[in-house]
Amino acid sequence: MARIKPIALLKTFAGAFAAMLAAVGIAGAAEPTTVVWSQHDVTSPNDILGGPAGLLPGSAKAVDSSATLKGIEYTLLPAATLGLNSGGFPLADVGSLSDVALNRLFRKSGYGAGPISYTITGATPGQQYRAQFFVLNQAWQKASTLTVTLNGAASPAWEVATRGKVPDTGRLLEARWTQPPGENTITFTITKSPGGEGVQLSGFVVHALGAGVADPSEKRVKMLGETPEQRDARMQWWRDAKFGMFIHWGLYSVTEGEWGGKTDYGEWIMCHCKIPVKEYAALAAKFNPVKFDAKAWVQTAKDAGMKYIVITAKHHDGFAMFGSKADPFNIVDATPFKRDPLKELAAECENQGIKLGFYYSQTQDWHQPGGDAVLGRWDPAQNGSFDSYLQKIILPHLKELMTNYGPVAVLWWDTPTGSMTPDRTDQMKAMLKLQPGIITNNRLGGKNAGDTQTPEQEIPANGIPGKDWETCMTMGKHWGYNKEDNQTKSATELIRMLIDIVSKGGNFLMNVGPTGVGEFPERNVQRLAEIGRWMRINGEAIHGTTPGPFPKAPAWGRVTQKPGKLYLHVFDWPNDGKLVVPGLTAKVKTAYLLAGTNRVALNTTTNTGDVEVTVPAQAPDAVATVVVLETDAKP
Numbered sequence: 001m002a003r004i005k006p007i008a009l010l011k012t013f014a015g016a017f018a019a020m021l022a023a024v025g026i027a028g029a030a031e032p033t034t035v036v037w038s039q040h041d042v043t044s045p046n047d048i049l050g051g052p053a054g055l056l057p058g059s060a061k062a063v064d065s066s067a068t069l070k071g072i073e074y075t076l077l078p079a080a081t082l083g084l085n086s087g088g089f090p091l092a093d094v095g096s097l098s099d100v101a102l103n104r105l106f107r108k109s110g111y112g113a114g115p116i117s118y119t120i121t122g123a124t125p126g127q128q129y130r131a132q133f134f135v136l137n138q139a140w141q142k143a144s145t146l147t148v149t150l151n152g153a154a155s156p157a158w159e160v161a162t163r164g165k166v167p168d169t170g171r172l173l174e175a176r177w178t179q180p181p182g183e184n185t186i187t188f189t190i191t192k193s194p195g196g197e198g199v200q201l202s203g204f205v206v207h208a209l210g211a212g213v214a215d216p217s218e219k220r221v222k223m224l225g226e227t228p229e230q231r232d233a234r235m236q237w238w239r240d241a242k243f244g245m246f247i248h249w250g251l252y253s254v255t256e257g258e259w260g261g262k263t264d265y266g267e268w269i270m271c272h273c274k275i276p277v278k279e280y281a282a283l284a285a286k287f288n289p290v291k292f293d294a295k296a297w298v299q300t301a302k303d304a305g306m307k308y309i310v311i312t313a314k315h316h317d318g319f320a321m322f323g324s325k326a327d328p329f330n331i332v333d334a335t336p337f338k339r340d341p342l343k344e345l346a347a348e349c350e351n352q353g354i355k356l357g358f359y360y361s362q363t364q365d366w367h368q369p370g371g372d373a374v375l376g377r378w379d380p381a382q383n384g385s386f387d388s389y390l391q392k393i394i395l396p397h398l399k400e401l402m403t404n405y406g407p408v409a410v411l412w413w414d415t416p417t418g419s420m421t422p423d424r425t426d427q428m429k430a431m432l433k434l435q436p437g438i439i440t441n442n443r444l445g446g447k448n449a450g451d452t453q454t455p456e457q458e459i460p461a462n463g464i465p466g467k468d469w470e471t472c473m474t475m476g477k478h479w480g481y482n483k484e485d486n487q488t489k490s491a492t493e494l495i496r497m498l499i500d501i502v503s504k505g506g507n508f509l510m511n512v513g514p515t516g517v518g519e520f521p522e523r524n525v526q527r528l529a530e531i532g533r534w535m536r537i538n539g540e541a542i543h544g545t546t547p548g549p550f551p552k553a554p555a556w557g558r559v560t561q562k563p564g565k566l567y568l569h570v571f572d573w574p575n576d577g578k579l580v581v582p583g584l585t586a587k588v589k590t591a592y593l594l595a596g597t598n599r600v601a602l603n604t605t606t607n608t609g610d611v612e613v614t615v616p617a618q619a620p621d622a623v624a625t626v627v628v629l630e631t632d633a634k635p
Contacts, residue, residue, distance in 0.1 A: 011179045030271040038267040128178050140496045192516065234437055235468060237355065240544040241307035242502050243535075246359075246511040247297075247474070248312050248470055248479040249341075251319040254283050257482030266513070269352075270317045270366050277367055277381040280317065284334035289518030292337075294344035298352050300520060304528040305535030305542065308355035310509060311317030312410050313342060313401055315480075318367025322404075326396035329367055343520075357410025358401050362428060363417045363445065368393050372417045386419045395427060404435035416445025441470070452507075461496065462545065463504030470507040473497070474526055481513040488523045491530035492623045498531070498542065499624055503558035505547045517536055536624060537595050541567035541626045550583060557624065567594070568627040573619035579627060581611040586631035594626035602627070 028319045029147065091395070122340065220370065248267050257265045259273045270280045301309055314320045322342040323332035332340050342358070349356040362627045365371025367614070369384025371393075377383065402408060411432060425446030432438050442450035453469035463469065476485040489497075494510065512524045520528075535542065541560055548559025556573040570579065588606075591613050592599040603614040 054595045057205060064359060073323065075596050102356075103453075119261075124183070126179060128176065143514065148177075150180070189235075226475060235439065238308070238439055238452075238507065239468065241355070242507050242542050242545070243304075243306045243498060244308040244310060244355075244470075244507060244509045245301040245304070245306045246310050246358075246479075246509045248315070248359075248481075248511055249514045250312055250315045250321055250480065251283050251287055251317055252315070253281070253289075253481045253514060254287050256516065257478065257480070257484060262483045263482070266478030266482050267312075267315055267317075269480075271373065271375055274378040275380045281329065281334075281367065284319070284329070285336070286339050287331070287335040287516060289341070289514075289516060289569075290337070292339075292341055292344075292514075292518030294341065294348040295352075298345065298348040298354055298515075300525065300528055301600075302352055302354055304532040305539050306354070306510075307351060307543070308357060308409055309345070310357040310359055310410050311342065311345065313358040313360050314365075314397065316361045316364040316366055316415070318361075318365040318371060319604050320397065322396060322400070324400055325369070326393055327399070337397060343407055350406060355409035356405070356407070357412060357439075357440065358397070358405075358408060359412040359414065361414050362394055363419055364415050365389065365393065372419050374415060390424055390427065398428060398431035399434070402431050402438075408435045408438055411435075411440050413441055413443040413445075413450070416443055420445025423447045459501055459506075460504065463506055465505070469505070471497075471501050472509040472511065474511045475527055479511055479513055481515050481521065485523075488527060491512075491534075495531055495534050495623050496571060499558050499560075501567070502542050503547055503553065503560050504547060534621070537621075539622070541569065541628075542619065554582065564631055566629040566631065568613075568629065569624045570615075570619065570627060571624055574615065577615055577617055579613040580616050581613065581629070583609055584611045584629075584631075585609065586633045589630045589632055591627060591629050593620060594628050595620050604629075 250267065252265075252267045252269050255265065257263055257269065257271050259269055259275070260263055265272055269275070270422060270634045286543075298309070311321070313322055318329060319334075320327070320330035323340040324330045328334055332338055346356055363372045364374060366373050366377075366382060368389050369382060370386045370389030371382065371384075372386065373382060401411075423446075425444050425448055428444070429448070432440065439452065440448075440450045441452045441454050442448070443454060444450060451468055453464050453467050455464075455469065455471050457473050459471050460469070476482075477487045478485050496509075512520050512528075514520055545560035545562055545567065549560050550559060553559070554568075555572070556574065558569045560567045560569070566581075566584075568579065568581065574580075588604045588611055589606050591602040593615075595604070605612045613627060613629070615627065
C-alpha cells in the first residue's frame with residue numbers, strides 16, 4: 001500500500017458529502033469542526049481517472065477559507081499533516097455528485113471480501129478528531145463493523161460507535177479520539193459481518209473538533225436583512241408545529257413500483273430502470289387520479305396531529321404536479337385528470353388551518369434537456385444546457401409556485417449538485433421574495449445554508465443543537481407508492497420516533513406515498529389514525545414544546561417541556577410504581593397523568609435532587625404515557 005499524504009478536502013465533493021451525512025443525521029454536530037481530509041467513491045467506470053489503486057491524482061483539492069460545507073465555514077487545519085494508506089480502494093473526482101448518488105450506489109459487488117483499512121499518521125497531539133465512514137448496507141450485504149487500533153493495539157477508551165442505520169441504504173460508522181503525543185499510527189478497519197458479500201465504502205471524512213467556526217445562521221440573517229428577532233418570529237410556527245406530512249406523489253405512482261417484472265422501485269424508478277424519456281412520458285396518459293380528495297388528505301393529516309404538509313410539486317422525473325405554462329409536461333396538460341391538485345390542496349389547507357409547502361427538485365430533472373442526473377444520463381434526449389433549463393423551466397416553475405397558490409410556508413429543495421453555483425441559486429432565491437415568510441431547507445446548494453437541517457431516514461443521536469432541524473422519514477421502505485411495500489413501521493415505533501425527535505429539538509416530517517388513483521394507501525391511513533388517537537390525548541406534550549432540561553434522556557423514556565411544565569413520556573413503565581426523575585432541582589407543585597379529564601394529583605417526593613412520582617400499577621398507554629409535572633420555576 002503506497003503512502004499518500006493529502007491534507008485537503010475535495011472541494012467539488014464537499015457539499016455532496018455533507019448532504020450525505022445530513023441524510024443519516026450526523027452533519028451539524030454540536031461541536032464546531034474543521035474538515036481535515038475527505039475521500040469519496042465512484043458511481044460508474046467513467047468516473048475513474050485511471051492510475052494505481054488509492055487516492056488518484058487530482059482527486060484532492062485545496063479548500064479556501066470561504067468554502068462552505070453544510071452551511072459551516074471550514075478551513076484547513078494548519079498544524080495537521082495527515083498521511084493515509086488505502087486498502088486497494090479506487091477513488092476518483094466525481095465533481096457534482098450529490099447525496100443521492102452516494103446513498104444509492106446499487107452495485108452488486110463489494111470492493112473485496114476482506115476488510116478495508118485506513119491508517120492515519122502525523123496528526124496533531126492533543127487535538128480531538130472525529131473520523132466518519134459511510135458504509136453501504138444493501139439488503140444483500142450485512143452490516144459492517146468498525147474497529148480502531150493505536151500502534152497496533154486496541155484502544156477501548158476511544159469512542160467507536162455506529163451512529164445510525166438507514167434501512168437498505170447504509171450506516172455511518174464513527175470514531176472519536178484525542179491524538180496522543182509522539183509518533184502514533186491509528187488504523188481504522190472496516191470489516192464485513194458474517195454473511196455479507198463484501199465492504200463498500202462511499203465516503204470517509206476526518207474532522208478536527210472544536211475549531212471555533214462561525215454560526216452560519218448569522219450569514220443568513222445578514223443576507224435576508226433580518227434581525228435575529230425577526231428570524232425567530234418567521235420560524236416560530238414551524239418550531240411549534242413539530243409534526244408534518246411529506247407527500248411523494250407523481251407520475252411514478254402509476255407504476256406502483258413495478259418495472260420489467262421487478263417490484264422494488266419507488267420514486268426513482270425512471271432512473272433505476274433507465275426508462276427512456278419518451279417511454280416514461282407516455283405514462284402520463286395513464287395517470288388519472290380520480291379518487292384524489294384534497295379535503296380528505298388535509299383532514300387525515302390534521303387528525304393525525306400534523307400542522308403542515310409538504311408535497312412534491314416536481315420530483316426528479318421532471319413531471320410537474322401543477323398546471324404550468326412553462327412546459328406541458330404537467331398533470332393538467334399531459335394527463336386525463338386535467339386538474340391542478342396543488343390548487344385544491346392550497347384551498348383546503350387554508351380552510352382547515354394547515355400550512356402548505358412545496359418540494360421542488362431544482363437540480364435533477366431526468367425529463368428536461370439540461371437537467372442533472374446524478375447517477376448519469378442514459379438517454380440523448382436528456383442532453384442540453386443547464387442554464388437553458390434554469391431559464392425555461394426552473395425559474396418559471398418557481399414563479400408559478402410562489403404566486404398561484406396563496407401562502408407558501410416551505411420550499412423544500414433536494415439533491416444539490418455542482419450545477420448549483422451561487423449565481424444560479426441567487427436567481428432561484430429571487431423568486432422566493434414573492435413569499436417573504438417562506439422557510440427553506442439546506443438542500444439548495446451554492447453555499448446556501450437555508451433555515452433547516454434535514455437528516456433523512458435517521459434521528460440524530462443528540463439532535464442538532466443550536467439548529468432548526470427536521471427528520472424526514474418514510475413509514476415503510478419507499479417514498480413513492482409501491483404496492484409490495486410491506487415494511488410499514490408500527491404505530492408504536494412511529495409515535496416514539498415523534499417523541500424522540502421532539503425531545504431533541506427537531507420536527508418530524510413523516511412521508512405518505514399516494515397511489516396512482518389518488519388515495520393514501522390503507523396501511524398509511526391506519527397508522528395515521530393510530531397516531532392521531534395518541535395525539536388527541538397527548539398533543540399538548542408535543543406541539544409548542546422544547547427539549548427537556550436533562551443532558552441525558554432518562555432510561556424510561558423522553559422529556560419535553562413548556563414554561564412551568566415538564567412532560568414525561570414514559571415508554572417503560574416502572575414495575576414498582578415509582579417513576580424517578582433524576583436531577584430535577586425545581587419544586588414540583590403538582591403531578592398528574594395527561595390522559596383523562598380528572599387529572600388526579602399523583603404523590604411526589606424529593607430525595608437528593610431526584611423526584612419520585614407514584615404512578616398507577618399499570619401504564620394507561622402502552623405506547624407512551626405522559627406524566628405532567630408542574631413546577632414553580634423553569635426546570
